[in-house]
Amino acid sequence: MDIEAKLSQARSWLDELGNAISDLVGVAPEVFEDEKLKQDLADFRRAYDQAVQDLANPSLRIAMIGTTSSGKSTIVNALIGRRIAPIEAGEMSGGVLRIKHGEGSYLKVEETEGAAWETGEWSGLSDEEIYNRIQRTMHTYHEVRRKADYIAPQIEVKLPILPACNRELSGLPEGLAIEFVDLPGLKSIQDRGNLQVIQSLVGKAFCLVALDYGQVDEVHRQKLLGELKQIIDYFDGKTDSMIFILNRVDNRKSDDIPLESRIAKLSQEIKENLKLSEYPDIIPFSANILYQAQCAWGINNLKRSSLVAQTERLQRLRAMFSDCSSLITKEIEKSKKPSTPLPVKGTFKKFFLQNQDLKSWFRYIEDRVREEEEITDEMMQTLVKYALLWSGGNDLWSCIRSRINNSFEELVVNPILMDIYVSSDVVIERLNLKLEATKGSNEEIELKIQQIKEKRPTLREQLREKKIFFISEINNFIEDLIKIGLSSNDDNDYDFNVFTAVKNESSNGKLLMEMNTAIKYIQSELNTELITKLLDAFEANQPSYDLEDELGKFLSPPLAKSLARSYDTVSRLTRNYQLEDDLMVKSVSITDQQAMEKLREDEHKILMLYENMYQAIKEKTKFLIQAQEPKLLGFIEKLFHNYIEELCTIFDEIELPIKQNILADWKNKTKDSSQFSVLPEDIFNISGPIFVESKDRKKEFAGTESYYVDVQKTRYEQYTETYKKKFLFFFKKDATRTSTRPVKYIEKEERERKIFKDIEYRKFAFPKPIVMARQ
Numbered sequence: 196m197d198i199e200a201k202l203s204q205a206r207s208w209l210d211e212l213g214n215a216i217s218d219l220v221g222v223a224p225e226v227f228e229d230e231k232l233k234q235d236l237a238d239f240r241r242a243y244d245q246a247v248q249d250l251a252n253p254s255l256r257i258a259m260i261g262t263t264s265s266g267k268s269t270i271v272n273a274l275i276g277r278r279i280a281p282i283e284a285g286e287m288s289g290g291v292l293r294i295k296h297g298e299g300s301y302l303k304v305e306e307t308e309g310a311a312w313e314t315g316e317w318s319g320l321s322d323e324e325i326y327n328r329i330q331r332t333m334h335t336y337h338e339v340r341r342k343a344d345y346i347a348p349q350i351e352v353k354l355p356i357l358p359a360c361n362r363e364l365s366g367l368p369e370g371l372a373i374e375f376v377d378l379p380g381l382k383s384i385q386d387r388g389n390l391q392v393i394q395s396l397v398g399k400a401f402c403l404v405a406l407d408y409g410q411v412d413e414v415h416r417q418k419l420l421g422e423l424k425q426i427i428d429y430f431d432g433k434t435d436s437m438i439f440i441l442n443r444v445d446n447r448k449s450d451d452i453p454l455e456s457r458i459a460k461l462s463q464e465i466k467e468n469l470k471l472s473e474y475p476d477i478i479p480f481s482a483n484i485l486y487q488a489q490c491a492w493g494i495n496n497l498k499r500s501s502l503v504a505q506t507e508r509l510q511r512l513r514a515m516f517s518d519c520s521s522l523i524t525k526e527i528e529k530s531k532k533p534s535t536p537l538p539v540k541g542t543f544k545k546f547f548l549q550n551q552d553l554k555s556w557f558r559y560i561e562d563r564v565r566e567e568e569e570i571t572d573e574m575m576q577t578l579v580k581y582a583l584l585w586s587g588g589n590d591l592w593s594c595i596r597s598r599i600n601n602s603f604e605e606l607v608v609n610p611i612l613m614d615i616y617v618s619s620d621v622v623i624e625r626l627n628l629k630l631e632a633t634k635g636s637n638e639e640i641e642l643k644i645q646q647i648k649e650k651r652p653t654l655r656e657q658l659r660e661k662k663i664f665f666i667s668e669i670n671n672f673i674e675d676l677i678k679i680g681l682s683s684n685d686d687n688d689y690d691f692n693v694f695t696a697v698k699n700e701s702s703n704g705k706l707l708m709e710m711n712t713a714i715k716y717i718q719s720e721l722n723t724e725l726i727t728k729l730l731d732a733f734e735a736n737q738p739s740y741d742l743e744d745e746l747g748k749f750l751s752p753p754l755a756k757s758l759a760r761s762y763d764t765v766s767r768l769t770r771n772y773q774l775e776d777d778l779m780v781k782s783v784s785i786t787d788q789q790a791m792e793k794l795r796e797d798e799h800k801i802l803m804l805y806e807n808m809y810q811a812i813k814e815k816t817k818f819l820i821q822a823q824e825p826k827l828l829g830f831i832e833k834l835f836h837n838y839i840e841e842l843c844t845i846f847d848e849i850e851l852p853i854k855q856n857i858l859a860d861w862k863n864k865t866k867d868s869s870q871f872s873v874l875p876e877d878i879f880n881i882s883g884p885i886f887v888e889s890k891d892r893k894k895e896f897a898g899t900e901s902y903y904v905d906v907q908k909t910r911y912e913q914y915t916e917t918y919k920k921k922f923l924f925f926f927k928k929d930a931t932r933t934s935t936r937p938v939k940y941i942e943k944e945e946r947e948r949k950i951f952k953d954i955e956y957r958k959f960a961f962p963k964p965i966v967m968a969r970q
Contacts, residue, residue, distance in 0.1 A: 198603050199368050205608045206250050212619060213243050219626075226626065235625050239618040249611040254372035255599065256606075258397050261405030262422045263380045266442045266482050270405055271377045273486035273588070276357030276494040277322055278511075280377045281330040289333040289340075290348035291392060292377040296360075297353035300325070304332055305349040311339040312348060325352060341752040347379065349392065360494040366596035371607075376400060390429060390821055401436050401599065401606045408443045408479075411461050412451075420468045427469060428716070429822040436602050438476045438594050439465065444587070445481040445522040454479060476594050480587040481522055487515035488582035492575045501572050508575070512564045515582075526585045527554050713826045717819045724749040725811060726968050732762055733964035739763035746811075754811050761804040768797050778960040785955050794959045801961050899947045906944045911935045 216239060220227050227236060257274075261267045268280035271294070280292055299318060302325050306314040312335040317328070332348050339345060358365040359373050367373060376396050404426075410419040441461070447454060462474050469475075491511035493503040501508075516523070530553050560578065563570060583589045599606065725746070732742045743759035750758070772779035781797075783790035820827070913935050920930035962970065 197368075198366075198371070198600065201603050201608060202250065202253060202368075202371075205604075205612065209243070209246055209250060209612065209615065212615065213247075216243075216619065216622065229625075232622070232625050235618070235622045239615070239622050242614040242618040246611050246615045250608075252372060253370075253607050253611070254374055255367065256374045256376060256396070256400040257595075258376045258378060258400035258402045259405065260378050260397065260402055260426055261380070261440075261442075262407060262410065262419055262426070265405040265407040265410075267380075267405045268377055269482040269486050270403065270440060270442065270480070271375055273482050273489050273586075274357065275375055276360075276489045276492070277354070278326055278486075278490050279322060279329070279352055279354075281326060281333055289336040289379055290350060291379075291396065292329065293349075293351045293396075294356060294375045294377070295351065295353045296356045296358075296373050299354065301351075301353040302328060303351040304328070305351070307346040307349060309343075309345060310348070311335055311345065322354075325354075341756070343753050344751050347392075355494050357489065357494045361496040363496065364592045364596075366599060390818060394429075394821075401602070402438075404437050404439045406439060406441050406461075406477075408441055408446055411441065411457060416461070416464070420464055423465070424468055436598065436606060438478065438591070438598060440478050440480045440482075440591065442480045442482050444479040445484070445519070445525075476598075478587050478591045478594060480591060481519075481585065484515060484519040484522055485582045485586035485588045487511045487519070488575075488579050489588075491515070491570075492579045497576045497579060501575060505569060508570055509564055509567055512560075512570060512578075516561045516564060522585065523557060526581075527557060710827075710830050713823045713830075717816060717823065720749075720819055721812060721815060725808075725815060729758070729762060729808070730964055730968040733766060733769075736766065739766075750811055750815060754807075754814060758804075758807045758811050761800070761807045764800045765804045768800060774963060775960070777963055777966050779963055780958065780960040782956045782958045785957050791957065794957065797959070798961075805967075898950050900950055901945050901947055903943045903945055905941050907939060908942050909937050909939055912938050 216236075220236070227233065259267045259271050268282045271280045271292075272278055272282070275294055279294055300320050301316070301318050302320055303316045304312065304314045312332045313328075320328070329350055329352075332350065336345060336348050340347075356373070356375070358367065362369065365373065378393055378397070404423070406419065406423070410416070441458065444454060451457070458477050458479065462477050465471070465475050465477075466473070488511070491503060491508045493501045495501060560570065560574060583592075728742065728745050728749075731737070732745075739759045739762060742762055743755050746755035746758055749755075769779055772781045774780075781794070783794060785791060913933055915931050915933055917929055917931050919927040
């Protein structure tokens with residue numbers, strides 16, 4: 196069935212459903228006087244009017260997502276045939292850029308709370324003016340978000356784009372609108388507000404996923420696959436409607452393994468990593484050459500004339516020959532083989548038949564570009580055909596056409612009809628409830644209800660089989676959760692053997708695995724991307740700016756900066772502490788006021804580290820839960836239905852219409868699932884730091900004092916004595932001589948002695964980094 200036929204059938208189904216509900220009201224208007232039925236009917240009519248409008252003007256949304264700096268914006272520009280999405284070497288996309296097909300030229304930057312960039316609406320702008328305004332907006336956003344959280348720019352552009360002007364490329368019928376959405380990388384969406392906007396767009400979109408060839412080697416591939424899984428989980432993308440684009444294959448080196456082997460291995464790993472039922476489509480691609488050539492030609496079919504001015508054409512071709520020279524050279528060499536057809540017609544076909552020299556022709560065109568001579572439409576048509584062939588553009592457009600045709604209902608029809616079927620369900624459930632409550636029986640109403648149910652098509656996305664469980668199995672499920680440790684505070688992971696046994700023994704095994712996987716995923720992300728990174732920084736004495744860069748891949752810039760600063764402060768103060776067991780310890784005298792004040796400052800700094808980590812864990816957990824919301828809501832919905840089935844059996848004997856009443860309200864409330872992402876404020880029970888304070892007394896040297904003692908000393912005095920001195924033989928005469936003698940005396944001597952006093956100390960301790968991480 197072609198696309199037009201599918202749209203026609205959907206419109207027919209919608210008309211029949213609307214008429215059936217109108218007939219139902221006509222059969223028993225008095226029944227619809229009930230206030231709740233009136234409200235349900237009003238909701239149905241609003242959904243019906245919207246569905247009629249959307250089917251009259253159906254639209255296909257193509258979302259461009261991808262790993263960091265994989266060339267998403269270049270691919271978008273190549274596919275729309277215009278230079279609109281800003282391109283830079285690093286991460287440029289900062290917000291959501293929606294490019295819709297339309298007449299004229301229109302740019303809108305939505306007014307968001309606290310926007311630091313220019314907002315408003317403009318019309319009549321050139322492509323360059325639109326490009327520059329979007330670029331300034333995204334630059335400003337990237338600059339200011341380093342200091343505070345901002346809702347990312349929401350930008351809308353309306354102008355003619357290639358797939359709508361050249362329907363042969365996309366295979367879409369006339370009248371079907373088309374929209375491209377260029378989405379930012381993971382680093383730019385670390386807050387829930389931006390994620391919620393992106394999820395609402397991607398959930399109903401056909402996704403192109405850009406991967407960088409430079410990241411699929413053995414060294415980088417696992418990191419790329421991890422980032423890819425995060426993108427799919429966060430954005431809630433439908434993996435069965437994705438095409439993977441392996442961009443920049445022109446960077447492949449001659450020593451690399453064959454491209455086919457690399458793609459085959461990547462395909463196998465993506466299938467396993469994303470749990471796909473089939474191998475994914477992976478298109479080898481070189482976006483730059485197609486982007487430059489297509490923008491040099493424009494948006495028209497190659498059979499028509501180009502609308503691009505010569506100045507713009509020459510500018511784009513100069514860039515093409517400069518940036519893609521190696522690719523052109525390689526492809527020309529390959530094109531010399533007889534098996535390679537040359538996509539050339541007209542005058543240049545004769546040229547090739549005579550010369551068989553593609554290299555000379557490209558040199559001729561390059562010389563004309565360098566000399567700023569005219570490049571005719573005929574020359575450009577040939578260039579674009581080669582760009583489509585060499586870039587992988589032909590293969591990509593062919594895959595897009597096939598995927599759109601095969602999945603058109605899921606991509607376009609089902610999202611339009613989803614609300615109308617939910618609303619009609621509510622009306623029917625409420626009507627059944629009314630009839631049972633009044634114990635009335637109206638065969639005509641019952642016949643109409645049966646006809647409505649028969650008219651409804653089965654939508655793969657909207658209708659899911661519900662399996663009935665009993666309340667005892669739910670109790671078993673709770674016990675199973677306890678067994679695998681999800682309800683405990685044990686630091687150790689659950690025992691795999693216990694989990695396997697539980698999974699095999701319990702009929703709730705599938706639900707158990709789903710819930711466990713979602714919870715473990717959130718725990719793992721917090722551990723590896725946040726807690727472990729901080730612990731590693733402490734152990735390696737990592738500079739704070741390096742840690743901030745690491746955390747910035749997982750947290751918003753303000754949170755990353757606050758946490759990195761707290762780490763730096765605490766890391767510096769730990770150098771003045773001694774490690775004792777699991778604590779960092781320091782003691783100071785209570786008489787040292789300066790030291791005591793420093794302890795109080797240390798305590799405040801450590802508390803700030805805990806507070807910043809708490810805020811980071813809280814915000815990131817909410818973000819990760821929102822990313823897992825579809826899985827968690829699916830689990831809750833199954834559990835709810837199972838519980839209600841069992842509950843209603845209790846009331847069967849007294850014939851109360853409990854089930855219909857509850858399910859009708861449930862369907863009304865679950866039309867907006869945002870209420871389920873609001874978490875209790877006290878859900879994060881993180882204990883504070885373990886501060887240890889104690890007092891101690893020590894005898895310490897307090898100075899010296901003087902004292903006196905009596906000391907017996909000796910001094911020597913001189914004295915004169917007389918003696919008889921002989922002279923000649925026997926004569927003597929008196930003579931004198933001087934001698935010394937010791938004299939004893941007592942003297943007071945001053946001495947010093949050390950003074951020791953009892954000094955009171957304050958001992959302060961806090962956990963070492965590994966203990967903080969465990970907390």
